[in-house]
Amino acid sequence: MDDRSLLDSIRHLIGEDETADDCAGFDLSDGRILVSSTDMLHETTDFPKGMTEFEKGWMSAAVTLSDIASCGAQPIQLLVAVGLDDPARLVPFMEGAVACAESVGAKVAGGDIDSHTELTVVTTGFGIVERSCCCRRTGASPGDLVCITGTPGLAMAALEGDERYRKNLLTPVPQVKAGQKIARAKASSMMDISDGLAISLYDMAQASGVGFVLDSKNFNLPDVCSGSAREYYLYGGGDFGLLFCIPPACLSALDTDYTVIGTVVSEKGVWCDGDPVEKRGYAHSW
Numbered sequence: 001m002d003d004r005s006l007l008d009s010i011r012h013l014i015g016e017d018e019t020a021d022d023c024a025g026f027d028l029s030d031g032r033i034l035v036s037s038t039d040m041l042h043e044t045t046d047f048p049k050g051m052t053e054f055e056k057g058w059m060s061a062a063v064t065l066s067d068i069a070s071c072g073a074q075p076i077q078l079l080v081a082v083g084l085d086d087p088a089r090l091v092p093f094m095e096g097a098v099a100c101a102e103s104v105g106a107k108v109a110g111g112d113i114d115s116h117t118e119l120t121v122v123t124t125g126f127g128i129v130e131r132s133c134c135c136r137r138t139g140a141s142p143g144d145l146v147c148i149t150g151t152p153g154l155a156m157a158a159l160e161g162d163e164r165y166r167k168n169l170l171t172p173v174p175q176v177k178a179g180q181k182i183a184r185a186k187a188s189s190m191m192d193i194s195d196g197l198a199i200s201l202y203d204m205a206q207a208s209g210v211g212f213v214l215d216s217k218n219f220n221l222p223d224v225c226s227g228s229a230r231e232y233y234l235y236g237g238g239d240f241g242l243l244f245c246i247p248p249a250c251l252s253a254l255d256t257d258y259t260v261i262g263t264v265v266s267e268k269g270v271w272c273d274g275d276p277v278e279k280r281g282y283a284h285s286w
C-alpha cells in the first residue's frame with residue numbers, strides 16, 4: 001500500500017477537491033485566495049545520507065513552498081515543527097529553513113519543538129494569490145499544450161551519485177517567480193513535479209478529467225553519467241519544477257523558461273509516442 005491509495009480511503013471524509021491539489025484554498029472575499037499546504041519529512045525516508053542540518057532545513061521548507069508556488073501564489077508565512085533526537089541539531093536546521101523561506105520572500109513565523117527518536121519535520125506554508133491567477137490541478141482542456149519548467153531527473157541522478165546535481169537534490173529552489181508568471185500568462189492548470197513527472201501527469205490528468213499525449217522528441221532529458229536519462233526524467237522525484245497546461249495562444253506572453261512536452265486530449269490516460277506511460281513515481285509505502 002502506498003500513500004496515494006491510502007489517501008483514497010479518506011477522500012469521502014475530507015472531500016474530492018480538498019484531496020486533489022497541492023494546496024488548500026480559502027477565498028478571502030476580497031478578490032484574493034489564501035493557499036496553504038503542509039508536508040512531513042523524516043530522517044530515514046526523506047533525507048539522503050550525508051546531508052547537512054542546514055540542507056535538511058532548506059529541503060523541509062522547499063517542499064511546502066514549492067506547493068504554494070505551484071498555485072501561482074506568493075508564499076508569506078511558514079511554520080516549522082521539528083521532532084529532534086538531538087537538540088544541537090535545531091539551530092543549523094532552522095538556519096536552512098529560514099534561508100529557504102527568505103529566498104522566496106516568505107517568513108518563518110512559528111513552529112513547534114518536540115523530542116523524537118528520529119528527526120521528523122512538518123512544514124506548513126501560507127501564500128496569497130489573486131483569484132483570477134490561482135492555478136489548480138483542475139482546468140486543463142483538450143488542445144492545451146503540456147509544459148514543464150526545469151529538467152526532471154537531476155535530483156534522481158544526484159541520488160544515484162552524480163555530484164554535479166547535488167544542489168538540485170539537497171537544496172531545491174521553489175519556483176515562485178516562474179509560478180507567478182505562468183499563472184499570469186493564463187495557464188489552465190499547474191502543479192509541482194515533486195513526486196516525478198509521470199505520476200504528476202497522472203495526478204493532473206485525473207484532477208482535470210483529461211489525458212496527455214507526449215512526444216519524446218521534445219523531452220529535455222538530463223545529461224547523466226550512469227543510469228537511464230529517460231527513467232530519471234519520467235520517474236525520478238525531488239526536482240520541484242512545475243508542470244502546467246496552457247492554451248497555445250497564451251504561450252507567447254510567457255516570459256520564463258519552459259519545455260513543451262505534449263498536448264492535452266479528451267481521452268483519459270497518459271501516452272508517450274503512442275504507448276501508455278507507466279503510472280509510478282516517488283511514494284511512501286507500507
Ligand SMILES: Nc1ncnc2c1ncn2[C@@H]1O[C@H](COP(=O)(O)OP(=O)(O)O)[C@@H](O)[C@H]1O
Binds near residue numbers: 007019020023024195
Ligand atoms: N492526512 C490527510 N488528510 C487530508 N488530506 C490529505 C492528507 N494527506 C494528504 N492530503 C491531501 O491530498 C492531496 C495530495 O497530497 P500530496 O500527495 O501530499 O501532495 P503534494 O505531493 O503536492 O505534497 C493534497 O490536497 C493534500 O492536502
Ligand SMILES: Cc1ncc(C[n+]2csc(CCOP(=O)(O)OP(=O)(O)O)c2C)c(N)n1
Binds near residue numbers: 040194
Ligand atoms: C530517498 C529520497 N529520495 C528522493 C528524494 C528527493 N525528494 C525530496 S522531497 C521528495 C518528494 C516529496 O515531496 P512532496 O511532494 O512535497 O511530499 P509528499 O507530500 O508527496 O510526500 C523527493 C522525492 C529524497 N529527498 N530522498
Ligand SMILES: [Mg+2]
Binds near residue numbers: 192
Ligand atoms: Mg505538490
Ligand SMILES: [Mg+2]
Binds near residue numbers: 038039040
Ligand atoms: Mg504533500
Ligand SMILES: [Mg+2]
Binds near residue numbers: 194195
Ligand atoms: Mg507529493
